[in-house]
Amino acid sequence: MSLSSPTTEADDRTPTPADDHHGPLASGQPSTHPNPLQHDALTDRHREPAIEVHDLTVAYQTQPVLWDVDLCLPEGKLIAIVGPNGAGKSTLLKTILGLIQPITGWVKVFGAPYRRRRSWVGYVPQRESVDWDFPTNALDVVMMGLYGSLGWLRRPGKAHRHKALECLDRVGIAELADRQISQLSGGQQQRVFLARALAQEARLYLMDEPFAGVDATTERAILSLLQDLRSTGRTVIAVHHDLQTVAEYFDHVVLLNMRLVAAGPVETTFNTENLQRTYGGRLTVLTQAAEALLKARAEAPKLQRGGPG
Amino acid sequence: MDLSFTARTVILGASILGIVGGVLGCFALLRRQSLLGDALAHAALPGVCLAYMLTLSKNPGPLFLGALVAGLLGALSILAISRFSRIKEDSAIGIVLSTFFAVGIVLLTHIQKLPYGNQSGLDKYLFGQAATLMPRDVFWMAILGAMVLCTVVLFYKELHMLIFDREFGASLGFPMRRLEILLTLLLVTVVVVGLQTVGVVLMVATLVTPAAAARQWTERLWVMLLLAAVIGGGSGTAGALLSATIPRLPTGPVIVLCSSAVLVLSLLVAPQRGLIWAWTRHRVMVRRIQEENLLKDLYRWGERRGGDWSSLVPWNLLMGIRGQSGSQLHRLARRLEGQGMLSRSSRGGHLTAKGLAAASHIVRKHRLWELYLTRRLELSSDHVHRDADAMEHTLSDEALAQLDELLGFPTVDPHGQPIPAGSQR
Incomplete structure (x- = not known):
């Protein structure tokens, strides 16, 4: 990060296993990680919402970005955060992750502050947030997902490489493990980021525009990966730009424009009125498209996606 | 070659500086903070002067300490200016660099006017004067250099994450701000190591030049660090050797020229990233299109x-x-x-028969693409020829087969000319 960036860490503590008494990643070896979902957390804490945001206000210097947001997001769903540019979507994710300090309010992840739940959460930043002309290969990037459980000073070993390779395989690009990252296409770079998050073996995934700028094949692959995650009980919260696919891809939607406009199941929340309130009057064609999709979805629950070409 | 003890001391010092400068330069280069190294070097000058004025001795210990404190103060000032004012980081670096440097020059002039000031020889910190390196200086350089390298080895994983994806590292709970401070501290230490040898003005070259040269040859960070250490250390040794054997050659500038020569060579001939490589690739493509x-x-x-x-x-x-x-x-x-x-x-x-097969393949690509443009994109048939001229050289066989299928295996192009049959089926 540049010296001028206004972000600060909420917490500077090291992520040692001892840091999190309830954390599922108590062991250093990724291959022996207990599945977070089989942990006691599910049995005695399953009523905790994945994310609880209370009275959250965030500002960059004097510029307010989020105003008084209250939010409660359930576990086990695919959740879209939708809103116009500058609505604070990424800021919300970063505040949940403790990358930005709020002015007021708090965030709880599975009923506890983020720093206690770190090992339960995977993060996929915006693809443009890093310099892809960096001297490293796909496997090394994915391996970063294991650094949290490795802790300080320890080096990744053979088991970790194997694990990272497995994650690359899950996103369908195991053969590109040794490829320099600048030689990957945009879709492949996005897959590398997703594989890195998979390596985190999290219970909740926060993704900043995972579908931005990827080809149709990658979009389908990412979607089926998200559905995979949901079928194993994971929660995904993704910033999403394409209003036309919200109803089709996601279960739950958060409509945001500095203030929280609405949040809830797609069927009841993602309607014209709420979209108008989120985007102002600028939305006519897109709203109609979304409405049509919703209608189609009501008629045929398993809507086939008819892409062009 | 029989070298004097002094010459060997200088060579040792110069190679130590080259190695640590090269390694830390990689981090500065990849974080796009090359100029920060420059600012830290300039900011160290008033620290050296003040340390001398306080102790009135040229012991490397206090002078190093003074440079270290002033360099860190410079780094902090840059951070503060760019964070709390509307001045951007690059301007902040410029402001801090020149202000600290000006203070340093004022102090330097003052010291030289002191009755005992002329012997101080502090002006060597301006442009460096490797010949004045004493064994105790080199001893300190070796200690500091070893500390820097050990820290880099120890925290390699964390530093890698810091310079590639800071926010992801922070989300994992690593204290990125502290790692950033650690990296700046290492950078300042390297600057201090190099002050006497190359001086504040040329310091940035020992950081950036070997790193930029190393980047040309590899796509792995650890290889880049090793290469930069080799290039930096090699240039340091070569430069010191040259100036020891040829009279009236200044050591610092010659070291910089050596690494610059390696950089120029790397920019030209390195595979993938080198200019000659890129030019050759272009030539090959032009030839193929002509053929x-x-x-x-x-x-x-x-x-x-x-x-x-x-x-x-x-x-x-x-x-x-x-x-x-x-x-x-x-x-x-x-x-x-x-x-x-x-x-x-x-x-x-x-x-020939072989030529005919190759030619019909090219014509097939051209005409299928023309057909695709007129049918799918509904361009008029007199507008598609130029576009197809470019596509016929770039369309892959796989894409061609898909195109063929998509268009329903056509036999005639939009101008009514036959499309040659595919050869491989």
Whole structure:
């Protein structure tokens, strides 16, 4: 990060296993990680919402970005955060992750502050947030997902490489493990980021525009990966730009424009009125498209996606 | 070669500086903070002067400490200015660099006016004077350098994450701000190591130049660090050696020139990233396009004569099509002959069986693409030729097969000309 960036860490503590008494990643070896979902957390804490945001206000210097947001997001769903540019979507994710300090309010992840739940959460930043002309290969990037459980000073070993390779395989690009990252296409770079998050073996995934700028094949692959995650009980919260696919891809939607406009199941929340309130009057064609999709979805629950070409 | 003890001391010092400078330079380069190193070097000068004025001795210990404190103060000032004002980081670096440097020069002038000041020789910190390196200086350089390298090895994983994806690291709970401070501290330490050898003005070159050269040769961070250490250390040794054997050669600048020479070489000849590599690739592509165009022209000529590809096509006729000179065309034809695509005589040439197959493949790409543009994108048929001219050289066989299927295996292009059948099916 540049010296001028206004972000600060909420917490500077090291992520040692001892840091999190309830954390599922108590062991250093990724291959022996207990599945977070089989942990006691599910049995005695399953009523905790994945994310609880209370009275959250965030500002960059004097510029307010989020105003008084209250939010409660359930576990086990695919959740879209939708809103116009500058609505604070990424800021919300970063505040949940403790990358930005709020002015007021708090965030709880599975009923506890983020720093206690770190090992339960995977993060996929915006693809443009890093310099892809960096001297490293796909496997090394994915391996970063294991650094949290490795802790300080320890080096990744053979088991970790194997694990990272497995994650690359899950996103369908195991053969590109040794490829320099600048030689990957945009879709492949996005897959590398997703594989890195998979390596985190999290219970909740926060993704900043995972579908931005990827080809149709990658979009389908990412979607089926998200559905995979949901079928194993994971929660995904993704910033999403394409209003036309919200109803089709996601279960739950958060409509945001500095203030929280609405949040809830797609069927009841993602309607014209709420979209108008989120985007102002600028939305006519897109709203109609979304409405049509919703209608189609009501008629045929398993809507086939008819892409062009 | 028999070197004096002094010369050996200088060479040792210069190579230590080269190694640590190269390694830390990689981090500065990849974080796009090369100028920060420059600012830290300039900011160290007033620290050296103040330390001397307080202790009135040239012991490296206090002087190093003074430089360290002033350098860190400079780094902090940059951070504060860019965070709390509307001044951007690059301007903040410029402001801090010049202000601290000016203070340093003022103090330096003052020291030289002191009754005992002339012997202080502090002006060597301006441009460096490696010849004045004493064994105790080199001892300190070695200690500091070893500390820097050990820290980098120890925290390699964390530093890698810091410079590649800071926010992800922070989300994992690593204290990125503290790692950032650690990296700045290491940078300041390297600057301090190099002050006496190359001076504040040239310090940035020992950081950035070996790193930039190393980047040309590799796509792995740890390889880059090793290479930069080798290039930096090598340049340091070579520069010190040269100035020890050739009279009146200043050591610091010669070291910088050595690493600059390696950089220029790397920029030119390194595979993938090198200019010659890129130029060659471009040449190969241009040649291929020229060859494919000639094959296509020969195909069309035969096609117009009812599929007669075995009679000779006169050179002057072919020259007319693309306005090529005779020698250009002959060179092209000779290359195609070498590939067994063409047989030629003094008057003209014609396609061989192999050449005909290659030519029909190209024409097939061209016409299928034209058809695709008119059918799918509904462009009018007189607008698609130029676009197809470019696509015929870049379309892969796989894409071609898909295109064929998509269009329903057509046989005629939008201009009514036959599409040659695919050869591999």
